[in-house]
Amino acid sequence: MRTNRVRAVAALAAATVTALLLAGCSGTGGAEPAAPADTSASDNGAFPVTIESALGDAVIPSAPKKIVTIGWGSADTAIALGTTPVGMEAATWGGDKDQYFPWTRDAIEKAGDPLPTTFNVYPEIDVESVLALAPDLILAPQSGITADQYATLSKIAPTVAYPGEPWRTSWDDQITIIGKALGKSDKAADLIDGINNELGDAKAAHPEFTGTSFAYVYAAEPGTLSLYQAGDPRVDLISGLGLTMDEAVAAVPITKGTFSSTVGLERADVLNDVDVVFTWFNDAANQKTIEAQPLFAQIPAVKRGSYVPSVDNQLGMASSMITPYSVPWALDRYIPQIEDAVAKVAK
DSSP states (O other), rough: HHHHHHHHHHTTSSSSOOOOOTTTTTOOOOOOOOOOOSOOOOOTTOOSSOOOOOOEEEESOOOSSSEEOSSHHHHHHHHTTOOOEEEOOOOOOOOOOSSSHHHHHHHOOOOOTOOEEEOOOOOOOOOHHHHTTSSSSOSSSSSOOOOOHHHHTTSSSOEEEEEEESOOHHHHOOOOHHHHHTTEEEHHHHHHHHHHHHHHHHHHHHHHTTTTTTEEEEEESSOOOOOEEETTTHHHHHHHOOOOHHHHTSSSOOOOTEEEEOGGGGGGGGGGSSEEEEEOSHHHHHHHHTSSSHHHHHHHHHTTTOOOEEEHHHHHHHHTTTTHHHHHHHHHHHHHHHHHHHHHOOO
């Protein structure tokens, strides 16, 4: 009976999704997001296909029609490749009232497709909701799913996890993996080129960004300071605009099991030579609390105002992933703030 199957699969889901250590945050003149790709054909001979990951191999026998996405960014790429998910992780931080990111919702509505069912993944994946959707593919290449969760999900449908470490899949690898899984590798390559061209155009339009050093930090809890490193979408987005990650910051080793370097606020001096500091806060009250800390207030970029703090959770999320839809949405709002900060740096 189906009820027994639900119970059997759900019973395996004892482990919780790996918590995001630094959860939650990542114009060009109103650039329009790319329209969803043509779904009429896959790459010739694309299936069956096997996608390897750090947690196991996903064998996809034929072109998927009902996909579910977990983690950040995969839904956008699937939509841009012509397959709107039947289900996706709820956007609980930075989403709209219905828990969709606004740029994702816009793309789905533009395609004329129904909005996917959303489900929670914290403190554990809502396995029953995933099972009820009867997917033929689960995409989670930029996520923190555990080995136990992977085993559970793989009993429902072929599941594509991350190729290396949790939350450390580069944005272009993510698009490439999803393109292969959907039999749309050529179109995926076009999406990557389109994003690179968009960032390149923004960089060319702002020559003042080149030669400006930056750091993107997490400090939303009193006494904390962590440094996002290359490979994190927040950093890669800013680097794509022409700014350069500060050498001293880049030299700090990544903390094992995370996508950043945790140093503590007592090491705020590592930011002494940084031209522009980026960060995010949960809200204005959180920002006020953190900025009142003397060690934080003495950071040179904060003192001179070459500082880009974000309390807009939607912008924070848009700049925390690099997808065909998040990039134009983020740049329209982000670039004016970066312009203001760079203008305050003494050259």
